[in-house]
Amino acid sequence: MASRQDLLDTLAQVGKALGSGHRLALLERLAQSEASVETLANNTELTVGNASAHLQHLRRAGLVTATRSGKQVIYRLTDERIVTLMTLLREVAETNLAEMERLISQLFGSDDPGGSLEAVSRDDLLAGLREGSVALLDVRPQEEYQAGHLPDAINIPLDELETMLDALPRDREIVAYCRGPYCVMSHEAVERLRKLGFRVRRFDEGFPEWKAAGLPVH
Amino acid sequence: MASRQDLLDTLAQVGKALGSGHRLALLERLAQSEASVETLANNTELTVGNASAHLQHLRRAGLVTATRSGKQVIYRLTDERIVTLMTLLREVAETNLAEMERLISQLFGSDDPGGSLEAVSRDDLLAGLREGSVALLDVRPQEEYQAGHLPDAINIPLDELETMLDALPRDREIVAYCRGPYCVMSHEAVERLRKLGFRVRRFDEGFPEWKAAGLPVH
DNA sequence: CAAACATTCTATTGTTTATTAGAATAATGG
DNA sequence: CCATTATTCTAATAAACAATAGAATGTTTG
Secondary structure, eight states: OOOHHHHHHHHHHHHHHTSOHHHHHHHHHHHHOOEEHHHHHHHHTOOHHHHHHHHHHHHHTTSEEEEEETTEEEEEESOTHHHHHHHHHHHHHHHHOHHHHHHHHHHHOSSSGGGTTTOBOHHHHHHHHHHTOEEEEEOSOHHHHHTOOOTTOEEOOGGGGGGGGGGSOSSSEEEEEOSOTTOOHHHHHHHHHHHTTOOEEEBSSOHHHHHHTTOOOO | OOOHHHHHHHHHHHHHHTSOHHHHHHHHHHHHOOEEHHHHHHHHTOOHHHHHHHHHHHHHTTSEEEEEETTEEEEEESOTHHHHHHHHHHHHHHHHOHHHHHHHHHHHOSSSGGGTTTOBOHHHHHHHHHHTOEEEEEOSOHHHHHTOOOTTOEEOOGGGGGGGGGGSOSSSEEEEEESOTTOOHHHHHHHHHHHTTOOEEEEEEEHHHHHHTTOOOO
C-alpha cells in the first residue's frame, strides 16, 4: 500500500534532479532550444558520457524528454513550467541566500549589483515596443536565435558585435537581451556599445522567461 | 573570480534541499504552522537528532529560519513562495511522472484518482462562500487550526468527527479541507460524513495553498 | 547558580551519487 | 553489409550524504 511518504519520496526525485549545478546548466541550455547530447556536452563543458548520465537523471525526473533524430538523440524540456520552476528556485535563492548576492555582484561587477538598477523590466520593455521607442538586440549565437527569439529582435552574436554596427539604430534606445538572468552576454554588449556612443540598456530577463510567460516568439 | 557555474552550484543547494522525502515532509508540516524541532520530529516520525540535521540543511538552503523561544527553537518557512515552489514541483511531477499517478490513485482509492472528479476547486469554493451556500469544515488538529484557517471554517479534528456532528449543518453543502493535496484527512472525513447522510465534498487544495495565494486567513 | 531540559554537535557506519575510461549498441551513408 | 559516428551502458573509484547513538552546549526555572 502506498503511503504519503512514498509520494514525497517520488516528489523528491524531482528535487534531487535540480540538486546539481551541472544539471541546472543543462536545463538552462535546454531552455534556449532543444539540442543533441554532444551539443549539450560542449555547451556545459561536460564529457559526453557524463552529460548523457545527467540527462537520463533529468529524464527519470520527468524534466526533459528525448527523441531520436537520425544519429542523434535530441533532448528538450518537457514543459514550459520547468522554466517557471527554475525562475522560482532562483528567486527564492536570491532572496534568502547571502552567498547568491555575493556571487552575483562578483560576476556582474560590483558597482551595480546584478545590473538591476539600469535594467529594463518586462513591463517597461513591452511599453517601449508598443510605442516603437526601442529596438531589440539579441546577442546570443545565431543558432539559438534561430530556434526562437523575441519579436522583431535583431541578432548580432556578441563575437560579431563591432562588425555589424550598421544594423543598429542611433536614433532609438537599444535593449539588449541574451539567455537569462545569469548570462553575461547582454551586460558585455551594453558595456561595449556604450563606449561606441549607443544609447543602450539590458533587459533583466532572457528569452526563456519571455517564452515561458506566454509572450509571442518568432 | 565567481563564475556562472558557481552561481548554479549555489542554486543547486536549494534544489538539493528539496531532494529528500523527509525534508519535503518537514516543509509540508511547516507550511501548516511554525513549530519546534521536537514537534516536527514527532510529526514526521524522525528522531530529534535526525530532524535537527535536516532542518539545518533546509536553513542553509534558505528555505526555513530558526528563532529561539525560551527552551525551544522554532522553525518556520522563510517565505510564502516556498509553498508556491512546492506546489509547482508537485504539478510538474504529477504531469510528467507516471509513478506519481500510480501512487496517488493507490493512496486515495482507485475509483476516483486523486478525488479530483468530485473535489471543489478554489473558484467554486469562493463562489459558494460568497453565496452562503456552503459551510467550511477544517478537519486538521486543533493546534494547526489555531495557527491559521480559512475564514468562517468550523474546526472538527478527524478524531472527534462523530462526537461533534451537531456543529455541522444539514441544510447546506459542507466543504472539508485539511493540510493539502497529499493529506488524506479530508478524504476520510468526506467518506465518513456521507455515510451519516451529510452533503459533503472536499476542497482540492489545503490551508497552505490558500494562504500562499494571498487569500484571507483567520 | 544548579538542575532540568531542548537542541545541536560529533563520530561512525552504511548507502547513494558523480565521474572517468572504455566497451557495447544503434543508426546512417556509402 | 560494412565503416563511421553518436549515444548509452558497464565497471571502478572517489566523494558526498543519511542515520544513529551518545556527548556537549545553551537556556530556563527554581
